[in-house]
Amino acid sequence: MKKNSKRNNNSRVSNIESNSVDTEKGKKESQNNFVDLLPPEVTFKIFSQLDVQSLCRASMTCRSWNHVIRNNNSLWKPHCLTLRAVCQREIDDDVESGYPWRVILLRNYQKSKVKHDWLSGRYSNICSPVSLPEKIMYPMDADTWGEILEAEMER
Numbered sequence: 001m002k003k004n005s006k007r008n009n010n011s012r013v014s015n016i017e018s019n020s021v022d023t024e025k026g027k028k029e030s031q032n033n034f035v036d037l038l039p040p041e042v043t044f045k046i047f048s049q050l051d052v053q054s055l056c057r058a059s060m061t062c063r064s065w066n067h068v069i070r071n072n073n074s075l076w077k078p079h080c081l082t083l084r085a086v087c088q089r090e091i092d093d094d095v096e097s098g099y100p101w102r103v104i105l106l107r108n109y110q111k112s113k114v115k116h117d118w119l120s121g122r123y124s125n126i127c128s129p130v131s132l133p134e135k136i137m138y139p140m141d142a143d144t145w146g147e148i149l150e151a152e153m154e155r
Helices: 002-031 040-047 052-059 063-071 073-083 088-096 101-119 142-154
Strands: none
Touching: 040 063, 040 073, 052 063, 052 073, 073 088, 073 101, 088 101, 088 142, 101 142
16 A cells, blocks of 8 residues: 555656646747737737748747637738739639638639639640649639630630
8 A cells, every 4th residue: 555655656746747847848938939929919910921831831830820820810811812813703702702811812822823824825835635734733613714715715
């Protein structure tokens, strides 16, 4: 019985020590994380200076950055409005459907790149489907293909 109580005391001491180490580690990480230290308005201003790729990379830095970036709809809106120059119908439809800006960007980012290339004539001289790089093609709806076809016919 005494051996059991001695083991329990040892485990309690080791738990207390590990908890204090974890607490110290958490404090140190928090001191190095400007998201936890600065007011939300300042953090927003910093993150709003990033382009889409940098914003996505920053969201993978740590949980607190991910939480702030992922849940701040205003960070994603300017990037969506930039895409709107190419994908106006698609962006407007998603806004009407009530999607958050981050989701709208995810739904339309790759499509806008492909659509821009098509509309700017990058693929106008393609002789066969084999000539198209497979990995850049993105599934698009019939209306988008209609816009591309109209642009090709005007060339």
